[in-house]
Amino acid sequence: MRAHRPASASALLLVAAILTACAAPLPASVVPGSRVVVGWSGELTSLNALAAPTAGNLDIAAATRGGFGVVTDGDFVADPSFGTVSLVGDDGATVRYDLAEPAWSDGIPVDAADLMLDWAFGAGLLGAGGDSDTGAAAAAPTPAVPAVDEFARAIEVTFPAPTILWQSAVTAQVPAHVVGARAFGLDDPMQAKQAVIRAIEDGDRAALTKIADAWWHGFDVDDGGGVADGALISSGPYRVEQISADASGQSVTLVPNVAYRGAASPQVARIEVVPAGADAVGEIGDRLDVAAVAPTAANRAPIQELERRDATVQTTDDGSVWSVLLNPLGVFTAQPARAAFLRALPVGDMVDAGAGEWASAYAKTTSMVAAPGSPSYGVVAEDSGFTTMLGTPADDAAVDRASAGAAVGAPVCVLYDRGSAFASGMFAALRDAGTQAGWGVTDCGSDDLDAAIAGGAWDALIAPVPVPQTPAQLAAQWGSGGGAALRRAPDAERDALIAQWATTVDVYDARELLAQIEATIVRQAVARPIAMNPRITLADRRVTGVTARNGALAPLLAGVAQWVAASASNTP
Secondary structure, three states, X not given: OOOOOOHHHHHHHHHHHHHHHHHOOOOOOOEEEEEEEEEEOOOOOEOOOOOOXXXXXXXXXXXXXXOOXXXXXXXXXXXXXXXXXXXOOOOOOEEEEEEOOOEOOOOOEXXXXXXXXXXXXXXXXXXXXXXXXXXXXXXXXXXXXXXXXXXXXXXXXXXXXXXXXXXXXXXXXXXHHHXXXXXXOOOOHHXXXXXXXXXXXXXXXXXXXXXXXXXXXXXXXXXXOOOXXXXXXXXXXXXEEEEEEEOOEEEEEEEEOOOOOOOOOOOEEEEEEEEOOOOHHHHEOOOEOEEEEOOOOOOHHHHHHHHHOOXXXXXXXXXXXEEEEEOOOXXXXXXXXXXXXXXXXXXXXXXXXXXXXXXXXXXXXXXXXXXXXXXXXXXXXXXXXXXXXXHOOOOOHHHHHXXXXXXXXXXXXXXXXOOOHHHHHHHHHHHHHHHHOOEEEEEOOEOOHHHHHHHOOOOEEEEEEEOOOOHHHHHHHHOOOXXXXXXXXXXXXXXXXXXXXXOOOOHHHHHHHHHHHHHHHHHHOOEEEEEEEEEEEEEOOOEEOOOOOOOOOOOOHHHHHXXXXXXXXXXX
């Protein structure tokens, strides 16, 4: 039974919220006239990043959506100014999501209706895509509907089983009052919210179909930057003011959200996200203030010059690890042969040959499932057995090969991307060391890496591999039936460990399980992690507080509320 707020109180709250949002000046934290121009290569196609989780949509969502917290370096970092998440009871499957007092940029409170809408998406009640049969989805076995506490702006969710993602499984990414208004033609935001809650609690298929259509399509951005009414509403420190496009690409203008009540208030009056162009490094301090680039031989000197002019230069990783992966067929059918080949790899020489002067930017790693610097990495690296099995070179690589049963000149076709200077350099060093060890290394580099991988006519592959962040990603990459797996080597023990990890709610137990999963990969000897793929983030000296984070998820704009820039009139 949910508690109902009296209608008169709702009306008064709504009127007050709208008047406050319209009349409020910019937060006192904002420097008047300050402006930051960010170079990007993305595109905003939807203000609902759950419906279309592209890099560009996730970037903008990081600046325009509040949440209970973010996953950083594999661990959840809570934001109590948005609300709290807590386990209820002892089963590990019931979670309470309790909002503080966040508000949407139109002044409407973020409340239980927004959480319920997010839960409905995660539970599959809104279908699996914009063209899915939502009625059929609703006809499937319905999960337990959350208990709603509207006065406390909270819901309690009982999942079918405990989930390692319990802290981030439900949030408020989409405004329920906008979805409800569009789905049911309602003008009153509070009535629209109630209609959404009622449809979910009642399992009303017809109503859920209308909600799903508004949820999937109501926040799309058309080719000219146009959006439906209400789609630009924000709950984060910034809101989208304008979307435009020209021959060079798409630009998005962000301005402070005056209704934001988070811990970190926005400080820059205007952030323009624009196409980075062909020479982002050369335009820092001129057309651009902030940009992220890949390290190349050509941009090494210009970036060093920026450092001398007090620009901020940060090195992070993009969430993928450069690896050598083996196809467990042919010459590498037997595990001893795979292990001997991986032990012969000259890791330091490979990074030096590929990166040149940028070698120090490539953080060495011994894990395929945890990134260096993450809380899990130390446990995984210590317990995986990597050093003993693969990380310690044999006294004589040729003897090691022979002992593994591989004949002199055993052919090893090495696939890599010819268009990547780093991969090409890595191959050259691998070829020299492999030849000395008696392996018959051949150059199988390709200009179409994906097609060559799919063809399967390779023995070893040099490529960056994403470090999994979720159970689905871990199962796809390392599970026996994973569609993203580059090598086909089923392992029942690993499958069981992945399933156990996915339902573990204790962070310390999860780290131990991740180490056990890594150990199965090490024992199988199908992959040798080399180094993380770096990203270089640049910020002009007039902009401070820019802190890039590791990984693929909104590495730059997630910290946008911390940025500080001088006003245009005071810029040196």
